[in-house]
Amino acid sequence: MKPPPFDYLAPGSLDETLGLLAEKGGEAKVLAGGQSLVPVLNFRLAQPTFLVDLNGVDELDYIEVEDDGSVRIGAMARQRRLELDTRVHGQVPLLAVTMPLIAHPQIRNRGTVGGSLAHADPSGELPVAAVALEAELVLRSHRGERTVPAADFCQGLMTTALAEDELLCELRVRATPRRTGWEFREIARRHGDYAHAGVAARLTLGDDGKISAARLVYLSAGEVPMSAVRACAILEGEQPSEELFAEAALTAGRDEVDPSDDIHATAAFKRHLAEALTRRVLATALDRAKVA
Numbered sequence: 001m002k003p004p005p006f007d008y009l010a011p012g013s014l015d016e017t018l019g020l021l022a023e024k025g026g027e028a029k030v031l032a033g034g035q036s037l038v039p040v041l042n043f044r045l046a047q048p049t050f051l052v053d054l055n056g057v058d059e060l061d062y063i064e065v066e067d068d069g070s071v072r073i074g075a076m077a078r079q080r081r082l083e084l085d086t087r088v089h090g091q092v093p094l095l096a097v098t099m100p101l102i103a104h105p106q107i108r109n110r111g112t113v114g115g116s117l118a119h120a121d122p123s124g125e126l127p128v129a130a131v132a133l134e135a136e137l138v139l140r141s142h143r144g145e146r147t148v149p150a151a152d153f154c155q156g157l158m159t160t161a162l163a164e165d166e167l168l169c170e171l172r173v174r175a176t177p178r179r180t181g182w183e184f185r186e187i188a189r190r191h192g193d194y195a196h197a198g199v200a201a202r203l204t205l206g207d208d209g210k211i212s213a214a215r216l217v218y219l220s221a222g223e224v225p226m227s228a229v230r231a232c233a234i235l236e237g238e239q240p241s242e243e244l245f246a247e248a249a250l251t252a253g254r255d256e257v258d259p260s261d262d263i264h265a266t267a268a269f270k271r272h273l274a275e276a277l278t279r280r281v282l283a284t285a286l287d288r289a290k291v292a
């Protein structure tokens with residue numbers, strides 16, 4: 001199918017973009033890499049009156065590593081650029097293992113960091129990694145700027161905290177603390193497909209060898225990235241062991257993830273995958289934490 005008719009607007013600056021969004025509000029959609037929006041338009045699932053193309057807004061295309069190791073990523077930075085940025089990988093290694101899981105290189109060449117977050121697909125990897133990293137998102141409108149924790153950004157199925165006149169401008173991530181391990185694994189029918197199940201993990205060890213902090217965040221496990229808080233509570237304060245990881249994995253898979261049946265897999269199978277993946281990511285995160 002062809003998209004419905006729309007007026008194409010191509011601002012050359014952030015100020016101009018925010019002015020257009022203030023003027024057009026809910027009648028406008030912004031276009032980033034187009035990897036999700038163009039199919040949505042072609043299927044006529046969205047029928048905006050105005051399409052505001054961000055590809056001429058160079059101010060949004062950057063990746064900066066600050067002196068304290070924190071990373072600022074502009075919304076229009078391509079996914080592939082983040083995947084290849086070794087400065088970022090040194091500070092936030094979870095992003096290095098996350099980016100290759102997203103679709104295929106051709107899609108990552110066009111797809112943007114901001115587009116992936118704003119699209120808020122519950123099967124998307126980047127929103128999950130952002131929650132696991134306790135990242136922050138910077139939103140701007142003609143009214144000003146606000147910062148939203150990644151955990152509060154996705155609010156429902158493909159629904160975010162963005163107001164109609166707001167633009168997602170930046171992803172901010174702190175450097176990974178020492179003695180912290182990480183991993184992201186998923187199971188998909190073919191590499192590059194949206195995954196049936198997946199989990200990002202971070203594990204920090206205290207000087208006594210006990211787990212001082214744990215994060216487990218799941219994709220395809222509900223309408224938004226799902227944090228397994230009960231499983232993490234089982235882990236925190238304890239000496240890591242296979243038995244402990246198995247108990248946390250069982251809790252996450254049985255009691256916390258909330259997947260749906262679809263044509264490829266039943267919810268029960270996805271719960272089983274979530275449990276198995278949790279055991280694996282915790283084991284890898286532990287190995288990495290010991291040497292980090």
Ligand SMILES: Cc1cc2nc3c(=O)[nH]c(=O)nc-3n(C[C@H](O)[C@H](O)[C@H](O)COP(=O)(O)OP(=O)(O)OC[C@H]3O[C@@H](n4cnc5c(N)ncnc54)[C@H](O)[C@@H]3O)c2cc1C
Pocket residue numbers: 029030031032033034035036037038075076101102103104107110111112113114115116118119123124125126162166167168169192193194195
């Ligand atoms: C075959 C295929 C397989 C894929 N597999 C995966 C996968 O496995 N995992 C995965 O995570 N993704 C996958 N994707 C999606 C891909 O990662 C997209 O690039 C991404 O979801 C959207 O990024 P984009 O830059 O293309 O955004 P667009 O498609 O341009 O926009 C997506 C949405 O976000 C909004 N938007 C974009 N930028 C902003 C902004 N700065 N502020 C506010 N709103 C904004 C748009 O208005 C639109 O509603 C796949 C896509 C395809 C075509």
